[in-house]
Amino acid sequence: MEILILLLALFVLSLFLGVELITKVPPTLHTPLMSGTNAVSGITLVGALLAAGSETSPMLVNVLGFLAVTFATINVIGGYLVTNRMLSMFKRK
Amino acid sequence: MSSSIVNLVYLFAGVLFILGIKGLTKPSTAVRGNMLSAIGMLVAVVITLLNSEVVNFTYIIAGVLFGGAVGAFMALRIQMTSMPQMVALLNGFGGGASLTIASAEYFSVLNVEAQSFADLLAPVALDANAFGLGAEGQVTLVSIGLTILIGAVTLTGSLVAFAKLQGLIKKNFGLPGGPVGNALLFIGALAALVCIVINPSQAVTVLALVALALLLGLFLVLPIGGADMPVVIALLNSYSGLAAALAGFILGNTVLIVAGSLVGTSGLILTKIMCVAMNRSLGNVLFGKMAATGEVVDADEIYAGKVTSAQPDEVAMMLEVAKRVVIVPGYGMAMAQAQHAVRELADSIESRGIEVEYGIHPVAGRMPGHMNVLLAEAEVPYDKLVEMDRINPTFEETDVVIVIGANDVTNPMAREAEGSPIYGMPILNVDKARNVVVIKRSLSPGFAGLPNPLFAMDHTLMVYGDGKKAVVEMTTALNQN
Numbered sequence: 117m118e119i120l121i122l123l124l125a126l127f128v129l130s131l132f133l134g135v136e137l138i139t140k141v142p143p144t145l146h147t148p149l150m151s152g153t154n155a156v157s158g159i160t161l162v163g164a165l166l167a168a169g170s171e172t173s174p175m176l177v178n179v180l181g182f183l184a185v186t187f188a189t190i191n192v193i194g195g196y197l198v199t200n201r202m203l204s205m206f207k208r209k
Numbered sequence: 210m211s212s213s214i215v216n217l218v219y220l221f222a223g224v225l226f227i228l229g230i231k232g233l234t235k236p237s238t239a240v241r242g243n244m245l246s247a248i249g250m251l252v253a254v255v256i257t258l259l260n261s262e263v264v265n266f267t268y269i270i271a272g273v274l275f276g277g278a279v280g281a282f283m284a285l286r287i288q289m290t291s292m293p294q295m296v297a298l299l300n301g302f303g304g305g306a307s308l309t310i311a312s313a314e315y316f317s318v319l320n321v322e323a324q325s326f327a328d329l330l331a332p333v334a335l336d337a338n339a340f341g342l343g344a345e346g347q348v349t350l351v352s353i354g355l356t357i358l359i360g361a362v363t364l365t366g367s368l369v370a371f372a373k374l375q376g377l378i379k380k381n382f383g384l385p386g387g388p389v390g391n392a393l394l395f396i397g398a399l400a401a402l403v404c405i406v407i408n409p410s411q412a413v414t415v416l417a418l419v420a421l422a423l424l425l426g427l428f429l430v431l432p433i434g435g436a437d438m439p440v441v442i443a444l445l446n447s448y449s450g451l452a453a454a455l456a457g458f459i460l461g462n463t464v465l466i467v468a469g470s471l472v473g474t475s476g477l478i479l480t481k482i483m484c485v486a487m488n489r490s491l492g493n494v495l496f497g498k499m500a501a502t503g504e505v506v507d508a509d510e511i512y513a514g515k516v517t518s519a520q521p522d523e524v525a526m527m528l529e530v531a532k533r534v535v536i537v538p539g540y541g542m543a544m545a546q547a548q549h550a551v552r553e554l555a556d557s558i559e560s561r562g563i564e565v566e567y568g569i570h571p572v573a574g575r576m577p578g579h580m581n582v583l584l585a586e587a588e589v590p591y592d593k594l595v596e597m598d599r600i601n602p603t604f605e606e607t608d609v610v611i612v613i614g615a616n617d618v619t620n621p622m623a624r625e626a627e628g629s630p631i632y633g634m635p636i637l638n639v640d641k642a643r644n645v646v647v648i649k650r651s652l653s654p655g656f657a658g659l660p661n662p663l664f665a666m667d668h669t670l671m672v673y674g675d676g677k678k679a680v681v682e683m684t685t686a687l688n689q690n
Contacts, residue, residue, distance in 0.1 A: 134475060138471075150443070155246065157303045157453045163465060166260070167313035174323065184305075192250055193281050193284065
């Protein structure tokens, strides 16, 4: 239970940090912000690796893990690459 | 490797994510920010692979290779005009990942070696304590249920948003009863969630939750279309982050919680900005019909005999004698792929010593910042793209405004016609400029279904035709003089 409270504290503080950070992003970067944060949400890859890589679990778990790894990797690779592509176009003359 | 070291490395990754998003607050530091964030991801993944719980690499390698190839292909091939579709798809995969992780977590505790579907549904002896002792088990089960619910809604909702933006689904339709049908689906999903927490031994309740949530995502987005898409995409973005944070609670994983909640707030803030820019509540966007209220305005009455049309070369003559020109782009510019042609026109005007700026409405296009990305692609410097609040006071000193592919965001009825469906929506006050040129195929209404009195004003010229062709002709005429 102690750990849960700590996780909850982390969650709530991160939400406040998020508000402080995101409100400072200018509208001109809102699309890269969406694709960039999307890549960050691909952090689920960490959870996916744990599910796909466990030994003792039934077949169904490994299959779900494989799907999770695939989805999350698309998110991570696709998200960072497309964000990088967009951001490198934002140049000052 | 000890779990303390793993958690310290996760903390480091979390800090890199925060610094990465901080980098996005300025265009000059944004590329580096994105890199930092990507390094954070790499660090988190590598330390997870070194974890002793990960022993079976077959599925991991297969998933990473396949997902990486698909992701890289999409990211490198997508056209900038199709960016809303791309972001919608990425949101969907994020939701799908959380959905499958939560399901995998449940079934690994259930631990049934199922040969058939019937095996899976056979009752097993299992209570909440299998997911953690006492209250912890219940919290884990609630997290699993909520992750499945939000992940599944994000998955199908985003796929529908993608299909609509891509033009694969053209009609907007919902369940019979509209919001009531969706409410029933939602209540059903919550009921399944409660059943899971009370008695986690029945796999059928988990499957029911997955099915109901998938349907809910489908029917939440199917009725919404067109200019409301920026809100939907921002909201789904938020959901994909929330689902990741909840998955963090299932696994007790700190970096998932930090990263997920940052993404969740980002999406929510963008959703709010979009709603404010349309002067509508979130509920109204999700469940309301835009043109359902207000008196019917007769388009013929507004336009009859008052609309003046012009040819591109006449506009070029007007531009020659201007001192300040503002270009207002909308979704039509994206549709016509006219961003490069617009930049060339602006270059030509500027080469005569005339000031050119771009007025960007927050909901122009189909996602937040859509116009900025398109114009950045055409190498327009970002400091020439001016937000609504800063450009509006300058229209009175502007000689010519060129509106290309925008409609509702320039409609003066939003300011003046009380009772109109768009009354109160902040608009670009282009009608205050000395001359207005509107490039448009016809007088057909925009997404709000309203006629635009701007088109009938004395100082407004309509240039009918394809946006790109009209702009190119203006540039040619201007260069000849």
